[in-house]
Amino acid sequence: MQHGSEKKRRKKGRISGGVAIILSPEAKKAWISAGSQVLHFGDRTLAVKMDIPDARKRVVKIFFVVAYFPIGAASTQVRQEFYSQFEQCISSCSADEVLLVAADTNSSMGIRSSVRDGVLGPFGVEYCNKAGKELYDCCAALGLCSATTFFQKPQYQTWMNPRSKLGHQIDHFLVRRSALARVRDAGRYGGLSVESDHQPIRLTLRVAKNLSKQRCKREETFIDRRLLQKADILSKFQQEVSRDFQQRSRGTDSKYDALSKSVSAAAKKVLSRSERRRNDWFHLRESSLQRVIRERNIAQRA
Numbered sequence: 305m306q307h308g309s310e311k312k313r314r315k316k317g318r319i320s321g322g323v324a325i326i327l328s329p330e331a332k333k334a335w336i337s338a339g340s341q342v343l344h345f346g347d348r349t350l351a352v353k354m355d356i357p358d359a360r361k362r363v364v365k366i367f368f369v370v371a372y373f374p375i376g377a378a379s380t381q382v383r384q385e386f387y388s389q390f391e392q393c394i395s396s397c398s399a400d401e402v403l404l405v406a407a408d409t410n411s412s413m414g415i416r417s418s419v420r421d422g423v424l425g426p427f428g429v430e431y432c433n434k435a436g437k438e439l440y441d442c443c444a445a446l447g448l449c450s451a452t453t454f455f456q457k458p459q460y461q462t463w464m465n466p467r468s469k470l471g472h473q474i475d476h477f478l479v480r481r482s483a484l485a486r487v488r489d490a491g492r493y494g495g496l497s498v499e500s501d502h503q504p505i506r507l508t509l510r511v512a513k514n515l516s517k518q519r520c521k522r523e524e525t526f527i528d529r530r531l532l533q534k535a536d537i538l539s540k541f542q543q544e545v546s547r548d549f550q551q552r553s554r555g556t557d558s559k560y561d562a563l564s565k566s567v568s569a570a571a572k573k574v575l576s577r578s579e580r581r582r583n584d585w586f587h588l589r590e591s592s593l594q595r596v597i598r599e600r601n602i603a604q605r606a
Contacts, residue, residue, distance in 0.1 A: 305352065323371065334355055334356045334366070335352055337355040338354050338355040338365070339353065345393040346389035349372075349390055362513035365401040366401065366402050367397040367401040367403050369404065373408065373435075376411060394446050406507075408475050410474055411433060411436040411439045412431045412473060413440050413476075414428070423440055424453045425451075425453035427457065428453040429461060449480075451490040452475075452477050452491050452507075455490050455491050457492055461473055462502055462503045471556070475502060490506070526576070527576060531575050537575070541570055541571070544569075548570055
């Protein structure tokens, strides 16, 4: 299924602003089961509905959207027209349908600035531009979030600027904030076998009529800087900082920000401990205190 304007044809037969959806055989069955609908919202937004049975044969309704946002240099009229059509598309998704939007946003939103941010997660490329702020405001108003910023990945850049050679994260999966619990994984992945200037992204969705509440046991960890007094751990920490800094230096971060993040990442990887955190006075007499604690625990169980 494809959609685009024939009036925007360019050289070599290429059409600007078109979008397409390719369904697997199983997804095609789900699309037919939902009524074989193909919904158009302007030249840049296309949607289909699918009815997918869960493990208990209960139908889960999926409202799948692909959207191609205007470039940052597009006129105000073009951008306003697109956002009006995009909002119309989102409002067409009913409350009992799971909304999933795959989008080339042509903008950089960055990552969340506070834990109360309902649109962005903590992972991704930090760079944010004017078009990204516009998209952020739209997502906030519509109750959407970027699922691709909630999962840690080795790389986040999905497109490289041909002039600056800097990587940007402009391709996203958008879902309703209330449905983020359905997303088990999302982000960039390798293995693209067609020619494109974008890196592919992938999302794994949990298909279930009703999601059971899962309680996750919180693992308490802390950074034990005393471990740096050991020569082997100090050497390992330095190597990890150096390796991580070399990777981050290729991105959009300044050298200071890249080094700061590398030190934090290396500390979490090398200096993390899961035992209960003790004060310094405890470590001064740790062997004696641990013996007394064991004796107390034995006495309590007797």
